[in-house]
Amino acid sequence: MPSVLEGRMAMPARQVVRVEPISSFLERWGAPTSAVTRYGDTLYVSGLPPFDLDTGEIIRAPIEQQTERVLEQMKLCLETAGSSLANVIRCNVYCTSVEMFAAVNAVYARYFPEHPPARTFVNVPAWPGPFDVEIDCVAAV
Numbered sequence: 001m002p003s004v005l006e007g008r009m010a011m012p013a014r015q016v017v018r019v020e021p022i023s024s025f026l027e028r029w030g031a032p033t034s035a036v037t038r039y040g041d042t043l044y045v046s047g048l049p050p051f052d053l054d055t056g057e058i059i060r061a062p063i064e065q066q067t068e069r070v071l072e073q074m075k076l077c078l079e080t081a082g083s084s085l086a087n088v089i090r091c092n093v094y095c096t097s098v099e100m101f102a103a104v105n106a107v108y109a110r111y112f113p114e115h116p117p118a119r120t121f122v123n124v125p126a127w128p129g130p131f132d133v134e135i136d137c138v139a140a141v
Helices: 022-028 063-080 098-111
Strands: 014-017 036-039 042-045 088-095 118-123 133-140
Touching: 022 063, 036 063, 042 063, 063 098, 063 133, 088 098, 098 118, 098 133
Parallel strands: 088 118
Antiparallel strands: 014 036, 036 042, 042 133, 088 133
16 A cells, blocks of 8 residues: 655755854854754744844844844845845844834835835834844745
8 A cells, every 4th residue: 555655745854054153143142043944945034133243242222223233134144045135025023112113114124125025013022132123034045
């Protein structure tokens, strides 16, 4: 009797994509996450704090600078994994205050000027660190 799986294609393996220096920063901070995970032709980029890419420390800056840093890191993650911001399907924006919504949106709009991806903005009460914004995304390769 044939197996139920005969004739079906094997599922792709989940792949962790190292993105330096971000992957090393996450390890140093003891964060149990990967910067990017690939499954088939889909990329899942973790929300990251606004790292100083030279030191690995979290930058303390106005929300506009934090948002720009987070989006630059997202761009680096996507490009390292073989994609780009143009292929982002969905983003989740997490912010410690709804009062920062307009400022985050102004920066976000520069990175997604046409046909922005689906998005959710979530107000979070606090982080275990000194930053105010984190953005994750799902993108096609």
